[in-house]
Amino acid sequence: MKFRKFLAAGAGAALAFTLAACSGGGAGSETDSTGGGDGGEMTEGGLIGVAMPTETSERWIADGDAVKSGLEAAGYEVDLQFAADDIPTQQQQIDNMITNGADALIVASIDGTTLSGQLAAAAEAGIPIISYDRLINETENVDFYVSFDNFEVGVQQASSLLVGLGVLDKDLNETGDEGPYNIELFAGSPDDNNAGFFFNGAMSVLQPYIDSGVLSVPSGQTAFDQVATLRWLQETAQKRMEDILTATYVGTDTTLDGVLSPYDGLSRGILNALEFTGGYPATIAEGMPIVTGQDAEIASVKLIADDVQFSTIFKDTRKLAEQSVTAAIAYLNGEEPEANNTTDYDNGVKIVPSYLLESDIVYADNIQELLIDSGYWTEDEVASGQAS
Ligand code: GAL
16 A cells, blocks of 8 residues: 555544535544544544645635535645646645645646646655646656546537537537538637647537538637637637637628637636627627636626526536545545546546546526526526625
8 A cells, every 4th residue: 555644533534524424414423533522523634735726716716615624524634725827836835735744635736747746755755646627647646536527528518509509409409500600719728638628529529510511710720729728818818819800800791600618717708809809799699609618607607697608517616526525535544536437537647547527518597407506606696796
């Protein structure tokens, strides 16, 4: 066994967490080897470092909070850090976690290839490393990956674009509408392993329609390198959309019908450009092009409710956080976490065992069911476009 500490308290806390998760509480008695009260409040389970990329996107704040509270409920101490999307900051935060005696690391990387030094040190110290949502690349020192089925997320994004255009119905069957429709393509950050999965998944759906002439991309920009958006920045996407509109659409007869956007932050930049540079009306009903998204960020959920953005992809970060907590606890308990994918996530050095979750397409008419009824956002938050 390669991991350093299998503390009795850690094992007890792990079991307590599992039992608490199953029974909704009352888990303490048979696991409480420390005599320190009920299982949910044990504090000797160890220290877990949680490294998140940025606080500028609300999803990562929610992820960080959910992982922290899940671990704390299981009796662990948590060192949660956000790195302001700055690679040296994230490297330093992870160095500090190792120095401070972390027993496990949960890492959502900024750039999936820049943490090799830190992770080698962690491995040397026997610290298990869980890659959170974004795969850490080019190192053997990553033990497990928790994420969503990222290729499928891209498939869903492209499918929702086709639904918005009218080529597919909501059951994703062809309607017989053959367009032609003009679309433009955006992808995420090229240093984020997920961005390629999203784009490849989306293109697996769109390419046949491009080939058959139902869709065309008037800018001619269809390669990942041409459409990628470094660091997922809203303003970068807005600028690229403005440039495309100015070069290809404004002052011509060419009308843009839809935009593949892989993330809500980018979608908001794209929508700004469409309205203010492209001169498109503010709502889809009036002629705003169909714009997709991802993450069900609250500002974008409101835009969907208001008929401005067409769709987003809901990835329930509460489930992802729970999965990472389960994996960390398994390691600290001397076990291997359960994987449901052992083929798809090759990080350049090895195939990383993964647990992948499912995502859903959000449209205006299922916000209630997917986001409000599930408790992800409240009705007031959707109405105001702000997290409370
Ligand atoms: C990706 C993540 C997406 C989105 C994006 C921008 O790695 O999978 O859900 O959050 O980063 O933050």
